[in-house]
Amino acid sequence: MRKKIFESFLEPIIILSLFFFFYACATVPLTGRKQLDLVPDSQLNTMSYQEYSSVIGKAKLSTDQEKVNMVRRVGNRIAAASENLLEEKGLGSEIKNYKWEFNLIQDDKTVNAWCMPGGKVAVYTGLLPVTRDETGLAVVVGHEVAHAIAKHGAERMSQGLLTQLGGIGLAVAMSTQPAATQSIFMQAYGVGTQVGVLLPYSRLHESEADHIGLILMAKAGYDPRAAIPLWQRMNQQGGARPPELLSTHPAPESRIRDIQTLLPDAMKYYKPR
Numbered sequence: 419m420r421k422k423i424f425e426s427f428l429e430p431i432i433i434l435s436l437f438f439f440f441y442a443c444a445t446v447p448l449t450g451r452k453q454l455d456l457v458p459d460s461q462l463n464t465m466s467y468q469e470y471s472s473v474i475g476k477a478k479l480s481t482d483q484e485k486v487n488m489v490r491r492v493g494n495r496i497a498a499a500s501e502n503l504l505e506e507k508g509l510g511s512e513i514k515n516y517k518w519e520f521n522l523i524q525d526d527k528t529v530n531a532w533c534m535p536g537g538k539v540a541v542y543t544g545l546l547p548v549t550r551d552e553t554g555l556a557v558v559v560g561h562e563v564a565h566a567i568a569k570h571g572a573e574r575m576s577q578g579l580l581t582q583l584g585g586i587g588l589a590v591a592m593s594t595q596p597a598a599t600q601s602i603f604m605q606a607y608g609v610g611t612q613v614g615v616l617l618p619y620s621r622l623h624e625s626e627a628d629h630i631g632l633i634l635m636a637k638a639g640y641d642p643r644a645a646i647p648l649w650q651r652m653n654q655q656g657g658a659r660p661p662e663l664l665s666t667h668p669a670p671e672s673r674i675r676d677i678q679t680l681l682p683d684a685m686k687y688y689k690p691r
């Protein structure tokens with residue numbers, strides 16, 4: 419009897435630990451960091467596509483065709499580079515179901531861009547004076563796409579499921595606690611609460627996105643050295659309302675220093691077009 423109680427108590431704990439250890443752990447492509455992953459892409463992307471079409475449906479889209487085309491051109495080159503790169507690393511399946519989409523939202527006051535799971539990207543017109551040209555834009559789009567392929571949002575969502583719902587998987591969470599699950603998604607991606615403004619990523623996520631983003635832009639044929647003047651211009655934005663892109667980053671000088679140390683690696687991927 420005693421043994422039975424012990425076993426029935428211990429068994430779920432052992433199973434849960436094994437689950438987190440072997441199953442619920444993913445590896446970030448290109449940096450190799452282990453991350454908690456309770457959120458299968460198939461389910462997360464379905465949620466993401468719904469949110470994205472709702473955000474884009476409500477937004478005022480830019481009618482400046484030249485700029486819209488530029489955003490899509492840069493976006494498609496970064497997307498192709500991501501696919502080729504992950505394919506070469508034997509990780510092609512990580513993003514092969516992405517349904518890439520790039521939209522330019524008319525909002526000159528918002529210096530921002532983001533990428534939701536499954537490759538759904540929005541750029542705000544307020545970003546373009548700072549990025550100046552295609553290469554500058556590639557720095558930011560590369561950075562945002564890097565957050566998505568490193569599954570930073572999924573990691574935040576997994577942490578939410580773990581701390582708020584006791585670590586159940588997304589499918590179970592959605593079927594048993596749909597409202598709580600929806601609210602965890604909102605917290606992880608920030609959409610809905612304040613349209614288009616994502617919660618800041620952690621510093622770890624920001625540095626990782628800088629690293630992967632430089633490689634992506636280089637692979638797409640954009641000179642990654644442009645990242646330094648781009649972030650310098652971004653830092654000068656400051657003022658009453660600093661750009662969201664800077665919100666959680668360490669001091670600008672240390673970001674630029676970090677980028678300088680990452681550049682030699684990124685340059686290996688760079689072939690000018």
Ligand SMILES: [Zn+2]
Binds near residue numbers: 561565623627
């Ligand atoms: Zn970021």
